[in-house]
Every structure is written in C-alpha cells, then in structure tokens.
Amino acid sequence: MKFNKAIKNLFIVLFSTLLISACSTAKKAKVDTVDDVYTGTDTVEFLAKGVPDRIFFATNKSKLTTASRDTLRKQATWMRKNKDVTVTVEGHADERGTREYNLALGERRANAAKDYLMTYGVSGKRISVISYGKERPVNPASSPLAWSQNRRSVTVKAN
C-alpha cells in the first residue's frame, strides 16, 4: 500500500511537471515572436556589453523593425567608438523557401542592416556582407520558433 502511494505521488509529481513545462513553452512561443519576427534573446550574442549581434525578420521580408533599428544603432555607436573594427554582416533565411531565392533574400537582409549602420555614421568600407541563404541555421529544428530565429542578420567582428 505504501509502495502504491509512493508511485501515485510520483505520478502526480511527474504529471504536474509536464503541465508546467507545457505551459511555459506555450507561453514562451507566444512572447517570442511579434508579427512573425523573433523578439526573444535565446540565440543572441553580444559584440560588446549591451550591443546585441543580430536582428530578426518576418518571413520573406527584409524590413527593419523598431527593435532591429534599436539594435543596429547600438552597433553603430559601438563601431564609431571602436574605429579599427571591421565587420561582416551575415544574412540568413529560414528553411521554408527555395534555396536560390533564399540566397538573394539573405543578401537583401544583410544589406538592410548595412545601410542602417551607414546611416548612423559607419563607413561602408568597414562593413562587408555575405548571404548564407538557408545554409546556416542557428536553430536546426523545423518549428516556427526555430524559423523565426533563423531569419536573421548577424554582425560579426571581422578583424
């Protein structure tokens, strides 16, 4: 009897853990994208303290969101302070498009970021761009969350 009770308790614990984790993922997915653009921080790295390295895009789009422009202004400020730094902006697409179109799309996204950095006073000579299309996902899952994290441009220190 005692044994049975122990098992029963174990099940209750297990079940409630499942419930909680299910809730948290559902909640997280909702919070992490706004209008199809990833707004979370899971994959983000930093060029310097407070300077995120990447921005995210909506499906098939290369338009900069308010949050993206904020990130790019931080990058521009950091680059103006660190005059020797050169960067490569890598443009990426998710896996839900044809390969060749995605290469073009990645290039368009990287250039959208580059243009904005230039608007904020960084010389175009310090910024090169490269598109990887769908070839280099940061999150290898086939899920809407992964795809939103993969639709990105990443500013990488080149020197």
Next chain:
Amino acid sequence: MKKIIFILLLSILSWNSSNALITVDITRGNLDPLPIAVSPLHVDSESEKIPSFETSTLGAEISKIIEKNFKSTGLFNPLKKDSFVQKPDIAHLKPRFEDWRLIKAQALVTGKLLIKNNKLKVEFRLWDLTAAKEMVALSFTTTPNNWRRVAHIISDKIYERLTGESGYFDTRIAYVSETGPKNQRIKKLALMDQDGFNTKYLTLGNELVLTPRFNPTNQLVTYLSYFKNMPRVYLLDIETGIQEVVGNFPGMTFAPRFSPDGKKIIMSFAKDGNSDIYSMDLETRVVEQITKHPSIDTSPSYSPDGKYITFNSDRSGLQQIYVMRSDGTQVKRITHGSGLYGTPVWSPRGDLIAFTKVRKGRFYIGVMRSDGTGERLLTENFYQEAPSWSPNGRVLIFYRETKSDSKGKGFSAKLWSIDITGYNERRLKTETDASDPSWSSLLSK
C-alpha cells in the same frame, strides 16, 4: 568526362517501323506495364579473362541493369528469370515465340557478348513476341570497363523503339552530397550514373558548394562555391578537375545555368541588396545585364531554342515566375495562382516549365505550359524543390528534405524522381544525403 568511343550501329538487321508492332504509351500514367523478358546475355566461350571483373556473369549483370532501368520507368514489367524457357544463346538466334508467350511476355530482349583483345563486343535484339518479329538488332564495341554504360545504352535503344521517344538511361546526375549535422552540413559536388552507381566526388567539402548544373555536352558543371568565403559562380571541368571563377563580379553571383548552346552562363548577381540576372559569354567574357529591377530576380533558365528566359522574381511583392525574351525585353508574369512560385526550369522539349510551389506551408513540384496555363501539381510534401528534367522531358528529379525535431534530428535530404504524368514517384539511392540534382543529357547521342 571521359570521351568514350562507341562503334555504334554495326548492323541494323531489320527495322520494321511500318508494321503495327507493340508500342508503349508514355503520355499517361501506365497502370498496365508491358511484360518484358530480358534474357541474360550469352557470354561467348572464347571470351578472355579480365582481372578486374568476372567475365562469366557479365551477361547476367548487364541484363539485370536493363531490367532495373525498365522497372524504374513504371512502363515495363520485367518478368522473373526463373520462368524463362530458352537458353540465352538459342533464344538470341531465334526465340520460340509461342513458348515465351506462355509466360505472358510481350517483348523479349536477347543478346550475347564477347571479350577479345581487351574489347567488349555486345550484340542485342528486341523481339515482338505477339507479332513474332525482330524489332531492333544492334551491336556495340567498347572497352570492358564500360559494361554498365552498354547496359544503359541497350536500355535506351529499347525504350526508344517501344515508346517512340528517346531514353534517359545513359545519363548522369550531378548533385550536392550532404553529410554532418543540419547546422554544420558538409557539402561536396558529386556525380553518379542515373541508377546511382559510379559515384564520384568532385570537391573535398572544404567550402560550401551549391546548385551544380551540366553544360549541354556534360563535360562542364557550373555551380556556386563559397571558396574563401566569397560566394561566386564557378566552372568545373569534370575530366581535368580544373575549377575557375566565372567573371570577377564585385559581389555574390549565384543560380547559374548554361545557355542551350553552352556558350553562355546565365546567373544572378547580387549587389547592395538587389539581385538581377546577367549572362556571361564564356569565350569573350562579355557580361550582359538582362534584368534591371530593384526586386529579387533569380533562378533563370533558357528555353531550349535560347530565345526566352524564365526566371523567378518578387517584383509583384512575392515570388512569382516570369518569362522574357533573352535580351530582357517583354517581361511577362506567368503565374497567378495562390501561393509562391520558384525554381522555374524549361523542359528540353520546350513545351513545359517545371517549378516549385509553396502554398499554406506545403511544397509542391509542378509543371505548366510556358504561358503559365495548364498548371499541374505532381507531388506535395513538407519540403521539396529544384526540379531538373530528364533529357527526354518525361521525368523530373528533385530533392526533398524531412522535418527535424528540436535538436535537429530526423533531418534528411534525398533525391526523388516523378514522371510528369504525376505517377511513378521514386527515391534515388545515393551514398550520402543529397540535394540540388542536375540531370545530364544523353552521354552518347
């Protein structure tokens, strides 16, 4: 590609095309494949021994390849050999038609081979069992190492005689071999026979390579390489292994394809966020800009007469397929259905354009007429794209990727083919995962 000399058509013993002999209709899905018996080729007892392979079973091996080719078309039903009623050498002289008819065969292939002076001589005949007539008789002489190709050429000749269209067995597939985890894929250019044999790797996997495409003579491949992290269109000579970058563009070039005469490469050039279509003359190296539009223009493909180009553009807002004259004038959008359209490829017959369609999160391979009418979707899946035509315009090869879990597991990329009738979908065996297939033209024309 090794130049192979076939002494072809030594004898055409008879060619009774005027008589009403058996035919196979390939214009619709064939629910009633033609029963065909492929007798093992008789090996002449005077044949020399060759160290690299077993001579005595060569005739049986060749007949197996022919059977496999026929089976893969879905149009033929090769019968089991254990029911065969006549010895190969006797059947080759003259079959007892009524005995073969008993096992329900309608066509019979017989042959014999001889290896002498390091030459392989193969002779074969195709018999119409109902009409009790010989339909084709041919012989070839080649080097023994070419024995698989001999089997493919025989298959092509029989296919041609029975369907009235040229075959596609003596061909190769260029593709991208894929290994490693999804987010760190190692990709190499690879080449194999149409039936998955004789795989060769053309690059080492040190840099990312994509989208190989044959030139019309199958000696060159144009592709995208990230050599030194600069994505550019390259040209590779398959025989010599020499690679060169195509043109010195100040930015990414991609989506290359040869013109039908092989003299030009057409491709996209991306600069400052805008991709346009350019062509380059391989001899003069003169570059011509063909589209000039602030949207993405990519995936160009010439019509077989070279007068038109079909391409992919998002100038209307989303990916659609367009056709223009090859000088860039008279641009016309041809897709208007719901969903996105990409990867247009003109059929070698000129009548159809194959494409990828994305609709409601599903991927389709389809065909339509070159004015966009008559759209037919052949296959639906989670992810598939990049169709390439068989040289006779009857079959498409493409690649398909599977869904992966949260850790990227479960992901695969494989080559598939489907008839343009929408029937006969099948997976092609490859040594590794594979994508971006390009189907060569017939190697011996």
